[in-house]
Amino acid sequence: MHLDQACDDFLSHCRFDKNLSEHTLRAYAIDLKQFQCFKTPRSDVTQCKREDIRAYLKCLNDKCNLKEASIKRHIASVRAMFRWLETEEVIDVTPFHRLAIDIKQPVHLPRALTSNEIRRLLRQPLTKLGLPTRNPYKSQRIARTVRDHTGFLELTTLVTLELLFATGVRVSELSAVKVSDVDFDRRMILIRGKGNRERHVVIPDTDLRELILGYVEARDTLSPTTTSLLINSRGTPASPQFLRHLVIKAGERANLTRRVTPHMLRHSTATHLLEAGIDIRYVQRLLGHQSITTTQIYTHVTDSSLKSAISSTKFRVQLLERNDN
16 A cells, blocks of 8 residues: 555544544644655555664654644654554555654643733633723623624624633634534533543633623624524634634734733633632543643642742741741
């Protein structure tokens, strides 16, 4: 079997048998295309050896100059394809068999927004809508703020920011939420995450519920037949790219020194919940992490929190005083 055919068959397996998301399928396709360029598409997949994988790893590092995380993803995609080919008995044994690949990634702490930055971020669409404060939201009052497409865009920005921070969902997950997924009575939203795994996130207070109700009322006048919760100004479902753009522009208008992204709001949710004393297992479930190890990266504390905690103990002064006595 030629390599290009093997890649196509594996992608079909991922789409129809494993039902992977479009985002994951796109990533696999990009990574496997890169491997085809390295080996040539018409090469015999059964002749791929361990030495080829080592040479590809060196190519990604030296010629492509990719970062560690990107190299790790490329190798993982190729490994997954060869594992499937072995399972399907297209090849006798995967070239990754007993191949030790140790790609060390630098550890970066998640970039979380401070409380002040979050307030400034939310204040921008509020001001544009003519709402002096965040609390309390009232659904009828919210709906009345929308007088044109520009007003609806500001309201979409506000709802997007509030939901991303309140629930910690990924922007792709938020984009996929339908109106029917929102249980206003129980204050819960059904989320379909990676691998089509379902979970519920909480609408934490009645004010946010009122905001969402007001948005639904406003959007129904613009696009009553659309099932998606969030829509753009044309009345079609809001894509992840559209929502990402709204978040970035809101950060720029708030004059924040850092470029704000949806994933930064997800980081902020986890960080602020853990610093507030919420059990890490609840945060794990909220974020949709399969392993608690992934959630543990958020257990860092900010420098200011560290300074406050250490200073409040006065351990050095107390220790020195005991020694002096």
